[in-house]
Each structure stands twice: as C-alpha cells, then as structure tokens.
Amino acid sequence: MSKSRRHMAITNIGIVANMQTSVRNKLEKGDGMSFSEFTYPLLQAWDWWHLYRSSNVLVQIGGGDQYGNIVAGMDAIKSISSFPKTGLPVTNLDDQGKLRPSHTPMGLTVPLLTTSSGEKFGKSAGNAVWLDKTMTSTFDLYGFLLRTADEDVERYLKLFTFLPLEHIKQVTQGHAADPSKREPQHLLAREVLELVHGPEEALAAEQSHRESRKPSVESVAQGTESSKESQDRVKLPKVKVVGKQLAEVMQSVLGESKSTNARIIASGGVYIAKRAAGNGNDLEFVHFKDPRAKVTEDMLVGNALVLRRGKWKVRVVEAVDAAGSRNSKQ
Amino acid sequence: MHVNVDTLKEMSLYASFSRPGLEQGYVCGRCLLQAQRPRHSTPVRASSAIRAFASGRRLLANAFASPTRKGVLALLEERGYVNQIAGDRNVLADLLDKQRVGFYAGVDPTAPSLHLGHLLPFMVIFWLYLHGHEVISLVGGATARVGDPSGRLTSRTKTVESSYSDDFIRMNGQLERIWENLIPYGARHGYAEIATGSYKVMTNAEWLDKLNILDFLRLMGNSMRVGTMLSRDT
Numbered sequence: 001m002s003k004s005r006r007h008m009a010i011t012n013i014g015i016v017a018n019m020q021t022s023v024r025n026k027l028e029k030g031d032g033m034s035f036s037e038f039t040y041p042l043l044q045a046w047d048w049w050h051l052y053r054s055s056n057v058l059v060q061i062g063g064g065d066q067y068g069n070i071v072a073g074m075d076a077i078k079s080i081s082s083f084p085k086t087g088l089p090v091t092n093l094d095d096q097g098k099l100r101p102s103h104t105p106m107g108l109t110v111p112l113l114t115t116s117s118g119e120k121f122g123k124s125a126g127n128a129v130w131l132d133k134t135m136t137s138t139f140d141l142y143g144f145l146l147r148t149a150d151e152d153v154e155r156y157l158k159l160f161t162f163l164p165l166e167h168i169k170q171v172t173q174g175h176a177a178d179p180s181k182r183e184p185q186h187l188l189a190r191e192v193l194e195l196v197h198g199p200e201e202a203l204a205a206e207q208s209h210r211e212s213r214k215p216s217v218e219s220v221a222q223g224t225e226s227s228k229e230s231q232d233r234v235k236l237p238k239v240k241v242v243g244k245q246l247a248e249v250m251q252s253v254l255g256e257s258k259s260t261n262a263r264i265i266a267s268g269g270v271y272i273a274k275r276a277a278g279n280g281n282d283l284e285f286v287h288f289k290d291p292r293a294k295v296t297e298d299m300l301v302g303n304a305l306v307l308r309r310g311k312w313k314v315r316v317v318e319a320v321d322a323a324g325s326r327n328s329k330q
Numbered sequence: 331m332h333v334n335v336d337t338l339k340e341m342s343l344y345a346s347f348s349r350p351g352l353e354q355g356y357v358c359g360r361c362l363l364q365a366q367r368p369r370h371s372t373p374v375r376a377s378s379a380i381r382a383f384a385s386g387r388r389l390l391a392n393a394f395a396s397p398t399r400k401g402v403l404a405l406l407e408e409r410g411y412v413n414q415i416a417g418d419r420n421v422l423a424d425l426l427d428k429q430r431v432g433f434y435a436g437v438d439p440t441a442p443s444l445h446l447g448h449l450l451p452f453m454v455i456f457w458l459y460l461h462g463h464e465v466i467s468l469v470g471g472a473t474a475r476v477g478d479p480s481g482r483l484t485s486r487t488k489t490v491e492s493s494y495s496d497d498f499i500r501m502n503g504q505l506e507r508i509w510e511n512l513i514p515y516g517a518r519h520g521y522a523e524i525a526t527g528s529y530k531v532m533t534n535a536e537w538l539d540k541l542n543i544l545d546f547l548r549l550m551g552n553s554m555r556v557g558t559m560l561s562r563d564t
Binding site for chain 1: 406408409410411412413414415416417418421422425431432433434435436441442443444445446447448449450451453454455456457460464466468470472473476477478479480481482483484485500504507508511512514515516519521530534537538541546549550551552553554558559560561562
C-alpha cells in the first residue's frame, strides 16, 4: 500500500519522474504512433465520461498497464464537469464548480502478474491461454493451472477464486504435507474452470486429469466416460505409431517439431507407461531416453501408447488400423 | 443528486413532498425512476435484504455494515488485487462501505477470445458486484479499431473489418457466459443473489459510433493538454 500511495503523490503533481512514458517510448524506440493511437486515451476517457454521466460510474478498474489511461480519464472528467451544460446534476459540484470528493472519479489498477520464474502470467510457452474452449480446450486450461508452481498457487487462489482466505490457507498448508497430490493446484483449476466454463466442464476436466495422472490398464483400454472424448486421448493409424520414432509420434500428438521433441526425449523429459509389476491393473511411467528409438509393439498397453511429456502432459495414443476401427489386439 | 435505491425508499416520502431543486430534498428524475422500477437482478432489494439479514446470509455492506467488519477495499487489498489507486484511497474505501458505487472495466476485442490474464480486472468487478455495487463490463467494440498503444512498441496489425465484428461478438458472448456462471458460483460461496449489485455488459460502439467529432473536440479535446499526454506514463 505504501508503495502505491507514494506513487499516487508523484502522479498527482502531473509528472512521473524517472519513468519512461509510453508515447515517448513508442515514438523513439518503437514504430512511431498514428494520430488515432495518440487519440486512444481520449476515446477511453470518453467512454468513462459517458458512463460517469449516464450510469454514475465513479471508478475504473484496469490492468497494470492502464494507469496512464485511467488518470487521463479522471483528468478529462474533472475538466469536462466544469463546462456549462454538461447535463451533470449541480449537486456533483461544490461552490467553486469542482467535483465533490464523493463524485470525483477514481481508478484502481490490478498488478501485472508474473510467475515465480519471472514469466508473464497466462502464457504457455509464449502463447496466450485462451478462455474460449475451441482455442484452448478445457482440458488444457485445467492442465495449465495444474502446472502452477507451489510458490505461486496461494497468490493465484486469492486472485482467481472466491474462496475465503482461511480456506485457502488450510489447503496450501495441507499441501506442504503432501505436495505430490497438488491439491491447491487442482482447487485453483476447478474453481477457475467453473467460473469460465461452468461446473459440468470443470468436473469433467478434473476427472480426465486425475485419470490421466494415474492411468490404469483398464482406463487406457476402455477410455472412461470423461476421457473418451477428451483431448488427452488421440487416435492415430497404427502405421503412424508402431515402427516410428517416438519424437515423430509426439509431433503428431503434441505438436512442435520432431527435433524439439527429440531434444526433450534426450534431456530425459519423456516417459512411457508400462504395466507395473505385481498388480495387473496398475501402470507406471518409465523414462524413455533414446531420441532415435522407435516405438515397438510391446510398448503398447492394449492398443494404446501412453506417453507423458514433462511432469504433467499425458497423452493416450490409440493405435488404430488403417480402416479406422479399433485394433483389438492385446 | 444521485442516491442509491435503498436510501431512496427511505426518502421517498420526503422526496414526494419536497420540490425538486431544494438543497436537501432534491433527487434527480432518473434516480426516482430507478427507485420506482424494479431493476435487473435486484427486484425487491430493501425487503429482501432484511430477510437475508434475518437468515444470516451475506448482504450488502451498505445496508447493515457493522463497524468492525472489514471493508470491501481492504478485502481487495488483502487478496492482492490492488496495484495502484488513482485518487484518494480513504475516500474510496469509505464510499464503498457506505453506498452503491458504479464501476467499470473494459477490454478491447483485438482477438476472438479473452485470455487468462484478462480475467484479473474482471475478478475485481465480480467481487464488487457480489458486495452490492453496480458494475459494467465493457467490450470496446469501437476502440478495438483504433488500438491501445499502451505498453507497446509496435502498433497492432490492422485487421479486416469483418473480423472486428466477429471478435466482438465472440468476446461479448464470452463475457455474458462468464457472468451467467458467476451468479451460481457466487451463491455456492455464500453470496446470495439478492444481496448482489447489478451488472451490465456493454459496448462502447453504442456511443462512440455516433459521437460527433466537434462535440468530442469541444469537450474532450479542450480538456486535454498535448504536453501532458506526451509525458504521461501509460
């Protein structure tokens, strides 16, 4: 708080010392600025003036980069209010014709979020994580949130859920006892999905993630209700799986180039699920380290290759015969 | 004078006896109209707020705020939502706990979808809505065509006209759906719908499309100094 108050005091006198201004910055270091772009803060200020006058909108909330535009809007509303015939109720103004404190526009900006590793929040490998499920599937949105670092998860739970703080504290403390379960991350993902896509989608995404985290021979062979159609399950012609290099299969399933995937394999970031010794239904992930090695028949579980890239990304690749029907060979 | 509906209900007797224009009793016509008309998502506020209070549910901070209860702004600060406040923090904190306050947050549809980062300012809007305030989420259908230069070194690539309207329609629909999810979601976390404020999803094309450039220059143009605009940090 004290930091923002200090900043307030500085901006109130109209000059932000030692800060590069965005107009100057773009003019001098960027590609210049069109008159339209220069006008942008004024258009945004007009929006606010319109809403101030017609709907009593006193406060604008904006992202971390919106402080300047918001202050411009406040200045504009204060100035326009003193013009004659604006249609504002006279009671908004004091004796000097200035807006009373209770009618003076104010602004609030939210922080620019960065992850504990210094990246901009909401980006996955440089790409935005979208809220439209045709652009970022509910499975991948859930997966993205599930990968939240332990250092960040409490902060995100406070920001992206409506859970009471005591509840958040409880869950994150419980997490310290058993970090492998990632319960705070599941909670974050579930809550955000519920807000963005609704409770049914949230539940379905959670179920397919929990299953893909712990695949069993049975779940791989049959595909459970929630994962049958989900994005963690893909079908490929058998000839594109067996006899191909794993890096190539990953390219068709997870995207990114064959060489990138080969590099990830070589660095030890790829696992293949095998039947666990002892219990017939359990699978365990084992390292797959040879970037040139080909997929063989005995790597399949039932008719599927179960691969995991990194800590979380699991794909069940069903190898189907050319006609597209299921290969039933066990 | 703009007042909130609760106060108006108490005042209505007085207002109906007093002539508009008298210092204390004057209430603008629109407020009176709003008080008489049931509004979106808050149909019978006063009486239902009392019922909610009786049954122990959460309710409007302004209606029956206890002096010890933490204010809405303090809640937002505690959860980490506040980076900077432009204006007087204490005036804002006070207003928020005493009366309904109007808020807006906007986003330009420069892509067919919101992304995760966009959610943060809207989370603040959602909290304020759940605490009884009047909020607007604005989709900048008009301003997307100009493009906000804030924080950028290169201009956005120009988009064909048809994709502006496609992007607008998709983003607008997306925000509407998130609002529809929020209401049961808020209820699940104990924010009864009767104690919430009101919300609108609007587009600035509604007024910017028909804005007269001379009106704009007279009011806005004369209010802004080029020197300030050049030196402002955005």
